[in-house]
Amino acid sequence: MEGYSSYFQSSTAAGNGNQWGYDTFKNFRHFSPIVQSHLQKVYLTLCFALVASAAGSYLHILLNIGGLLTTLACLGCMTWLLSISPHEERKRTGLLMAAAVFEGASIGPLVQLAVAVDPSILVSAFVGCAIAFGCFSAAAMLARRQEYLWLGALCSSGLSMLFWLQIASSLFGGLTSTFKFELYFGLLVFVGYIVFDTQMIIEKAHQGDLDHVKHALTLFTDFIAVFVRILIILLKNSTEKEEERKKKRRN
Template sequence: MESYFQSQSGYGSSWNFDAFKNLHEISPTVQSHLKQVYLTLCCALVASAVGSYLHILWNIGGFLTTLACMGCMAWVLSTPPYEEKKRLGLLMAAAVFEGASIGPLIDLTIQIDSSILVTAFVGCAIAFGSFSAAAMFARRREFLYLGAFLSSGVSILFWLHFASSIFGGNAALFKFELYLGLLVFVGYIVFDTQQIIEKAHFGDLDYVKHAMTLFTDFVAVFVRILIIMLKNSMEKNERKKKRRD
């Protein structure tokens, strides 16, 4: 927190061409690590798309694929870093299961308006890239203070979901939970990116684990953007039907 306030005095001067070109204090080793992380992330997203396609073909997505995804992720974390190929394979398997798990939402979107899916993905990719870049170009540790606030946000989301499942929820509560969740996970993109950079500076170059972290952030943001756009499209169609009637 202290480093954050100290950084504000020189923050304006940090945004110049030389700083942008050199990515501030990011060393060549860390830059190489980030390239590996984002390449692995792209492969995981492709694997997730394959999982969604498999659900559309064979209707395999559901509770079991969600459990399988969580199991693969836990397996990645429990596997020693030197077993690189095994961990990478487990991450891709987790991505396929994750894609199958959100397959029903993808299928519904395609049935209503397939253009929503493309727009949501492009919007999520732009947001992800922008906030990741913000974390990279900022001073070291500048956004690490966000961790406590984001953890509080996740706790609020959990209790809201818990309360709505027991006492019932309305449309306003669902919308609040949806937008708060989007805000929280966008914040996690910034926080996790800078945390990955900071860990890499201290020698933690576990690109599989770091890519998995960013993958979960990307999917969380994408799902919420997709639901928001899908909900808006359905409400718009309902209004058009009422006008016709």
């Protein structure tokens, strides 16, 4: 309830003239140099992880290595990374890059399908994901501290709902409408996680937690989750349009 009340209070404040815009940019400038430096490291590490993930997808296209084994290897690297002391920065960074490569190989079949259907779909999905990620991250940074942390409870509930829906679909068979709901609702959930995780990283940095590798891993998983769903949506729309064109030609 406190999270909802703070949200409505901030919304009311936003409607009073230009105070919201001034305060938000003022808040951004008031990040301490340590927090600003930490965020720079986090996003730089995230960029390298995304490049490594792209390399993993390319390796799958060349060698067909993506599958269950790469998924398990990715989870293993993430678990290993989280179990190591933050002082072993070089080793943990290497594990993050390895996890990113394996993750890229795991989504390689989807990427390969997009390239086979229309390469522009892959570019559109990445650009759209990057724009969404940048906008929602910026919104979290410019907002007041802890303003959107209440999203964590909603996103966790949404993720739990998706989990049980997938189990039900696997047991009883999934309908097309259920798949669409999971796709779009999942996209909404992970967009919410971008906002929540960004503010959580900022709050932890203020409290002295400067583990930029772990924080980059958190944002990396959010980015990939959003990218995969946007890519599936674009592929699905492209396939439906192609089927409609074929029907028109036959008629």
